[in-house]
Amino acid sequence: GIQVEQSPPDLILQEGANSTLRCNFSDSVNNLQWFHQNPWGQLINLFYIPSGTKQNGRLSATTVATERYSLLYISSSQTTDSGVYFCAGGSGGSNYKLTFGKGTLLTVNP
Amino acid sequence: GAGVSQTPSNKVTEKGKYVELRCDPISGHTALYWYRQSLGQGPEFLIYFQGTGAADDSGLPNDRFFAVRPEGSVSTLKIQRTERGDSAVYLCASSLGGGGTEAFFGQGTRLTVV
Numbered sequence: 001g002i003q004v005e006q007s008p009p010d011l012i013l014q015e016g017a018n019s020t021l022r023c024n025f026s027d028s029v030n031n032l033q034w035f036h037q038n039p040w041g042q043l044i045n046l047f048y049i050p051s052g053t054k055q056n057g058r059l060s061a062t063t064v065a066t067e068r069y070s071l072l073y074i075s076s077s078q079t080t081d082s083g084v085y086f087c088a089g090g091s092g093g094s095n096y097k098l099t100f101g102k103g104t105l106l107t108v109n110p
Numbered sequence: 111g112a113g114v115s116q117t118p119s120n121k122v123t124e125k126g127k128y129v130e131l132r133c134d135p136i137s138g139h140t141a142l143y144w145y146r147q148s149l150g151q152g153p154e155f156l157i158y159f160q161g162t163g164a165a166d167d168s169g170l171p172n173d174r175f176f177a178v179r180p181e182g183s184v185s186t187l188k189i190q191r192t193e194r195g196d197s198a199v200y201l202c203a204s205s206l207g208g209g210g211t212e213a214f215f216g217q218g219t220r221l222t223v224v
Contacts, residue, residue, distance in 0.1 A: 030210055031210030033212065040217065041199060041217060043201070043215040045212065045214060048212040086152050090210050094166065096166070096208050096211075097155045097158065097169075098153075098155065098213065100152025100154070102151060102152055
């Protein structure tokens with residue numbers, strides 16, 4: 001199966017700062033999602049983005065499928081953005097099977 | 111329902127006991143998935159259903175684990191002879207179709223084997 005590497009593993013920000021989270025894949029993917037796991041463990045869907053660029057409020061994401069990476073941008077961070085961010089990808093005919101990275105733990109301080 | 115619903119939220123069981131975890135997917139979603147998340151890790155795939163049939167059970171760790179979806183909606187994950195290493199959060203997800211469509215996750219069942 002594919003390998004998924006997320007960076008950085010940990011990130012500490014002051015409220016209002018911007019950040020970029022990265023996800024690298026060992027093989028090309030045709031299914032890619034970004035999630036935010038809240039303190040209660042719920043995975044919240046942020047983006048379904050196998051290719052291209054999407055924006056939703058202060059968050060945006062870009063996937064460059066040919067270069068096997070995806071980026072998640074958080075602008076003007078808020079304390080409520082804290083938590084673990086996961087990317088997950090699926091490839092080929094088994095693209096229903098999401099392989100997750102180990103996540104980025106984001107802490108936003110007031 | 112509005113989202114994927116899992117019951118119970120928490121389950122504590124003794125080593126060697128049998129447990130069942132339930133998942134109620136989003137109405138109309140034909141694809142259903144089970145994942146397992148250990149502390150500090152991302153979720154790991156267990157099994158994928160398309161309709162009533164298990165299309166891919168390659169992630170089930172051993173034959174103590176089994177899952178069913180008899181009517182193509184609710185699914186039950188069954189674990190026999192539980193071991194302490196089975197302790198984890200078990201997550202269920204559903205999607206409108208298979209083939210890499212967007213998956214939505216439930217809140218999980220935290221299983222603790224003592």
